[in-house]
Amino acid sequence: MDEAISYGWAGKILRVNLTSGAISVEPTDPYKDLYIGGMGIANKILYDEVEPGTDPLSPENKIIFAVGPLTASGMPMGGRATICTMSPFSKYHLPIDAHCGGMIGARIKQAGWDAIIIEGAAESPCYINIVDDKVEIKDASEVWGLGTRKTTEILNRRESTRACVASIGPAGENLLPYSNIMNSRNHSAGAGTGAVMGSKKCKALVVEGNGAVRVADPQAVMDLSDYVLKELLGSNNNHSVPSTQQEWAEYYDPSSRWTARKGLYWAAAEGEPIETGEPKPGELNTIGYRCMKSTKDLGDIAEQYTVKMNGCHGCPIHCHADLSMQSLDEHGTYTTAGNTCAPQGAWSKKLSKKLAKKFNFEQDEETKLVWNLKLLNLIDDLGIWCNYSQLWTDLAHCITSGTFERNCPEEYAAIDWGKFERNDSSILDDLMNMLARNDSQMALVAHGPVVWCEKWGEEDWFDTDGSGLVSYLGWPEHHYADDVCQMGVICNGLFNRDPMIHSGTNFFRQGFPDEIKHEIAAELWGDPDVYTPADFHTPFTEAKAYFTWWCVVTDVLHDSLTACNWVLPFTCSPNRSRNYRGDLDVEAKFYKAVTGVDVTTDQLYEAGARIMTLQRAMAVRGMNTIDLHGEHDRVPDWPFETDPDVEPFSEGTSKLDRDDIEKGYRLTYQQFGWDENLGCPTAECLDRYGLSDVRDDLAARGLLP
Template identity: 55%
Template sequence: MAKEDNVSFGWAGKIARVNLSTGVISTESTDPYKQYIGGMGIANKIMYDEVPAGTDPLSPESKVIFAVGPLTASGVPLAGRTTLAHLSTFTKDHLVVDSHMGGMFGAKLKLAGWDALIIEGQSDKPVFVKIIDGDITIESADGVWGLGTRAATEALNTLVSNRACVATIGPAGENQLPYSNIINSRNHSAGAGVGAILGSKKCKAVVVEGNGSVYVKDPEAIAELSDYMLSDVIGSNNNHVVPSTQQEWAEFYDEGSRWTARDGLTWALAEDGPINTGEPKPGELNTVGYRCMKSTKDLGPAAEKYTVKMNGCHSCPIHCYSDLRVEAAEGTAGFETVGNTCAANFPVSVYMKKILGLDIADDESVLWDMTTQATMDNLGLWCNYAQLYRDIAHCYRAGVFEKNLPAEEYASINWAGFENDSKDPTVMVEILTKISQNDSELSKIAYGPLVWCERWNDQEWFDTATSTLINYRGWPVHHAIECFGQVGAVYNMMFNRDDMIHSAVNFQGCGLPWEIKQQIAKEVWGSETAIDQNKNYTPMNEYKAKFCWWSIVTDVLHDCLTLCNWVWPMTMSPSKSRDYRGDLDLEAKFYTAVTGEEMTRDELYKRAASVMTLQRANTVRGMGTTDMRNEHDTITEWVFTKDPDIQPFTAGTDKMEREDFQTALGMVYKEFGWDEKTGAPTAACLDDYGMGDVKDELASLNLL
């Protein structure tokens, strides 16, 4: 090992740049970006510095940045995600967005010796980027262009290495469809149109094999912190800390908890016979991975018989990723093995069934979901946090398709598959395959509601609660007004796509009794009035603003460190001996142990707030206005008009009140140091965050 003063602890120290126009591959230092922590911070700073406002997402000047953080592949649990920054393909003004993926890609990139990968330019023929440790080359993709993500992955692993991780686009990305993604490790995706951007660059995939290691300053401290976290602090998926059923060890239980393990619930198709998930107790290090039975949580009890195991991303002990084998899906989608988590796991049973009026349940429901999901992932289609599914169901049932699609095109789809007397899940295969070709009127639905609602004269869909569209710029809810009212409403405005924040909803659904939640709220955000009970909201106050700020900042922090925000932050604990208190200093403790740089929670939070402010500044520049309140943070009408017979702040509704929402925006702006009237960063806050270069540019553009 080299002398300590020549070792970069945590960081690999290098960023790779691949120009597909010139074929030039170069290396840069990570050092200029370290103040932005890593991951999202590095990627957003590169986007700010190098991609001018108004750039076409599908032009050679557009870039895609893959970035990881100092904790990635360091031995820290749950540090297995990758953050990407690029331009949106589907929202107004095509502003900078983040997309994220789990799986194995981030760890492989880091172990290959890279903190980030910049892909720029545009090839004139299909290629893929091959990374074997420090050796990076641009290779011909002629043999895999046109393949689905599964076949492409298999072919590239065979060609390059079975130790490599393949992150690939499918036909949707190749055809530059705005709703397209990247898939790695079979079903781990990064969306927001990044597949279309790579498709425009003729870049089929990034294949990376990493055989190195990550130097850490204090490996003993990391091991001790990991054992402490796993024994005393960590919960299940979404950091739910009580079981969903009454169990011998637990003081409390909650039916909504994602700690779903119980005696008699099995991985029924496990390789050597069913495995009982049992009652894994806190403190049992070897049973943590049994806590989350996500397949039955998402798909219902019928999914048990199809569950092979619960799987996870690199360094994940929780395993919230469902591995299932559904033999009937071989006949409908072409794949009997499927696996995923979150929105992609239940497209029909949750997001389409009610709108369509479909009568499906049990095994039939599992087949519809798995058929749709396997097709989506193989095509490299992205759902915009399930918006695509709601839009398809609505446009069929409301007659929007029949009215706007050419007659021959409409007749080419077996729409009868959506009717109860002739239902057939392969209708989803037909629809999704046609959409991914991006050569029909139907494909416009995967340009997003911003496009199709205007094109097909259905703007009222934005103001319909069923749509769940939360912002007029084109994105849906992601734990919004149903998640602590004003808190969820405001953080759903902050990004240029759905926010992907889980910090607040993790606390909401943790399963602890209301009185304990109030105590924790007072300790963390200053008052028990920071939180309200579900659908029993009170007017905005300063403590809710702190809770909202914290929810945004912790999410950004995790996207910089590349920790999983579905389990972090660890505000709560399953341990009665800890009085159910978690440990919000854990991120800083791990950061210090890995990098050797002494770090406090407050300093990490401030750095994360600066990354959020950097993206906000890029948004101001991209829009050419400082009026974020009235031009960007534009919540849709239905949040104020739903439940017409009930007034806001009445028990039983999550309906918002207009003035109160505007008050909430201003109070959260103030928490970040942004202008309270406009929601734009100020010169003072940019100075405070150490972003003088950003301040100077915005000043030169009259955007301060």
């Protein structure tokens, strides 16, 4: 192997200063050994270069697009990107990571970059155009004010149809904290990243990459890819059984996202309808049919409008729905729509029932689908982020509880709420454009509950069952107690936004009978009761702390490699010949094949723990406290008070026990080597992770226990 060649990593980091116009190149080498890529590199740059307390919307803040050694390497599901900055939507403005699929990660890597640092702020609207190693800052006045879809069309026509455009919409331009960056039509990076780009007057990052990612052992990469596709891969969230009884399958589970079946079609496919059928494990040419996400999210009626399933670079699963509905044109929106997550189905799942009670309207399934797709197109085009549906929960509450009427009476009265009763979908235009303009009191609902609850004296919303809020710092539940038991609770508390950890739910929800899950839990984490049904918790144990640690480090690892945590890790397999066992060493095998560096799975997990420890150190700096347990990780009251007549650990409830959660946090902190009472990194653990510079920095600030 030629030592002069870097395998996996591109070897270069691009720095673009929008204040001075300076463009420079730096090596990746100082970061890759300890921080791998993606989330790791981005967090380290942010730690070194942005002081705690920096205003997220100031020129001093930075936004970093980063990819990893496995991005676009030939590894299936290796096409994601991490975007890191200081949070504009949560309390203390701590560092956050936004993760997105689509094509932007692959294009950055193919252009020859491991990360792109955007700093400073332009005086007038601009975009950054990258064609391999040619980088230019260009005028964006023509597209400033436009939605993300029109912006993408114009910039692709101006620059290249080979380029991926990652752009902000009016919400980001107007510095709305709930704003995002969109690429590949409906792939979003949320957490307020759009507002940070808007504060820098940067409309878009346009990247054309014409290079290849060099790998150390191409044949090994190919063989591993075939192995994953034939032996390990399930469906979205690695659900490993079909949702209906099928000839090939020993088990089935109606909640599975392996939704393909006989008689289910991509009915609007080009040419003629395509039946999803019963794709069996090992059939490489039918993998893309497994996940019919449109009907899963939108109901049976979506079948007739489904063109296909789509996805990110390098993904055979394709969990992203593409729909075409000509009647959307009559409702003033694009006739094509699609997504894979919270924005899809937001109207019917989060808003329609609550608003129907207040405004007395009814909708048939066709109308609900129209409103779902119109709302989806609106927020993606305007570049609004829903904070994993918290926006819809808060918006419905503020409308139906009288919060808006009490606090913004004139603005509330100016809206024609009768449009709901008349089934006039232009009410969605009115509401979403009002948020995107960010020039009203009602728009504070899209600044997050840490803002509007304090301003309007509704802090008790955080402790209200139904708010969905799991942190007093401002983010909602994401695979919480009703999904991954107490382990989900602690995972939700450790990060600086909703954690987007899917490792746990990928195992809990993959569809096998409980006895198989117990067997696998005992084999992988040392205790069969690591798995328990989500509505029948058992007390926290050291094995559950190990599982919680594993969930966190695998998520962080995937966001650093970068690889899809919505499918990986492979705890299970759909193949009966493997006794349904997966393979947790896949990431290490690909790492060696791609980079030529021989690592163990444990060493990669150690890297994930290091990167998570770095982010905890940033939380210590940002909050100016070592008591992360008491100030950062605090759980609101409602999970302990739900089902008031039922005791915790009873069958049929996900109610939490306070002492049990305290024990769970303490045991999890011990797994990371953090202070078991404070939840912060200690000098000893920072030394263990090779973070002596971080230790010295925290010591100088008086922030070591």
